[in-house]
Amino acid sequence: MMAPPGRKRKGEKAKNGAPPLDPEAIDCEWWDTFFLRNSSLSGVRVPLDEDDAFKYFFRASKTTFSYICSLVREDLISRPPSGLINIEGRLLSVEKQVAIALRRLASGDSQVSVGAAFGVGQSTVSQVTWRFIEALEERAKHHLRWPDSDRIEEIKSKFEGVYGLPNCCGAIDTTHIIMTLPAVQASDDWCDQEKNYSMFLQGVFDHEMRFLNMVTGWPGGMTVSKLLNLSGFFKLSESGQILDGNAKTLYQGAQIREYVVGGFSYPLLPWLITPHDTSDDPSDPMLAFNDRHEKVRSVAATAFAQLKGSWRILSKVMWRPDRRKLPSIILVCCLLHNIIIDCGDYLEEDVPLSGHHDVGYSERYCKQSEPLGSELRGYLTEYLQR
Template identity: 25%
Template sequence: MKRRIGGVWEDLRQCDDATEDYFKDKLHMSPWVFREIAETLWASGDTYESGTCSFGIGRKSGLVAVRDVTSALLSAYRDKISWPTLLQKAVVLRAFADKGFPNCHGCIDCTHIFIEKPANCPGEDYYDKKRRFSVQAQVVVDLNLCVLDVFVGYPGSCHDLRIVHLSSLWARAEAGELFTWPPVMLPFGVRTNGYLLADSGVSQHPSEIRFDNKQKAARGAVERAFGRLKGMWRLFLRSHKTNMETLPQQFVAVCILHNIVIDAGISFDDNLLWEVGPNGVRRKVDLGMHRPLRQMCMESSTGDALILWDALAERMGTQ
């Protein structure tokens, strides 16, 4: 059976015999979306030919296939994960404004990608709070669950805030490349060109419950996005052996597929977010979104963030 893995291209005549259920159960997408992706990658030019079939493929051939598919996706869809501009930016901002957060550009959070103990690396660096080896992925999403930015690679022991400061996202924000929309005036004379909605982790006064509830409702997009992404590509739900050099590119490639499937309007099966535990009881799967063991105190938050937080809470309280 001829197979061009680099272009994610198998002879499509083989797929003609597959049922709709096959694509739904195995690939979590419709046949026409799969064919669109395959044809786009084929047109990208890079190919890898192998005589192996997709069933019973050896480990070495499997690693080559993953590498080549990842490379093809990153090449063919290099702009599929991008910071929104113009009309798309206006749509994103309008959606957040309707939720009570004017000039908000997205929601941000981290998720753990569980791995087996990495070779040739200090294992303790990758040991997280749940005593599992992991790498963290920082992701920004909009309210449609589309990935706008992704940054992967820091060990599971690294704090979310430190990852933000080390990420390319922070550098681009500091350079004035991200929050370029006209400023919005908030109560107390606060002016903001834009911000990302994160988990506050700050103890709040009862009078700010309205703000807290709205923040949790808007930020639910992050958990739903991680649920959809990891639920469809379940490799990232479990500890698995991986190549630490290529893992970031593989996760970005999955985020690209995630956006393609959303753009195609393919629904998500919520049953993928449930599993039967060792005790036989049905439970939600662990998405690797570990909250801090204790809330941050006010003094540990930046002054600008607290000022913005107070202004948004005041604005909501007067509406």
């Protein structure tokens, strides 16, 4: 399986050199036809540069697109679709199937609209998208896993260098994926605080907005703290299988273990540090800590806004989704988010739909606080004052 290179920003070369794009790997004919059909649509501002236009439509550069095709090619070829033929009467290539799926996930447009953009029917879009989701869910697992010790040290160094918080391994947050449920499936569990039917997505992110861990599938009506307790991340952290690396000495008598930061909705734990509940006194040292803490936590909020802006199927109300399939759709969008970063591609800066991923939602304060968590937060607060 191809190993992707390092990340880059727009206009930069990948750190380790991106894999050269094989001109034969992409069926240029489908792209030329698609571009001609869709580049001058009314109300759509498509970039004039062809490479930028490709990125606009599919969220991935042509090089990254080629890599994604390589991940799923064997699955899409080994199980040839029945009747997946375009209007020219030819069987869809792997590249065109991947393009259809990416466009459906990226735009959030209806299957009919996406089909019209490619000259295929609604049922073809449905089949192709789900086959792609099944394949990528299986073949891209290595793009979403907890880092090894060397990588964790790099992440901690970056968080401290940029934000000033020592030994921090990531930021955790949650977002709601809003959906419409049939009356027979509707229940209070799925109705969240804003009276929307939604499914939770929890993510832990590194300094580059890469998912280090995620969990989804749980009803949006539960509390964030309960979602945390049900997650594999909680079990791994509590048992010391992760966040159990080298402690750091802050000053005499004060050591800080590895941890992640989370907002007021999360409990204060030895490995999950939340903000102080403070006054408005500008001289209060707790305010200085909260300021640093919020800057780190905002990495997660920005990452969710980026995810939902890039893969807009997650930001639009999903009409009567299959609750067994929706977690797979969410997971694949998270995998694609990581693949873009891992392949040295760039995350588009203008795609987030708003400054926050859950507009209109407010944090529900969690009162749970463990004494050791409070002690460690105190150490960090004191450290930042020195």
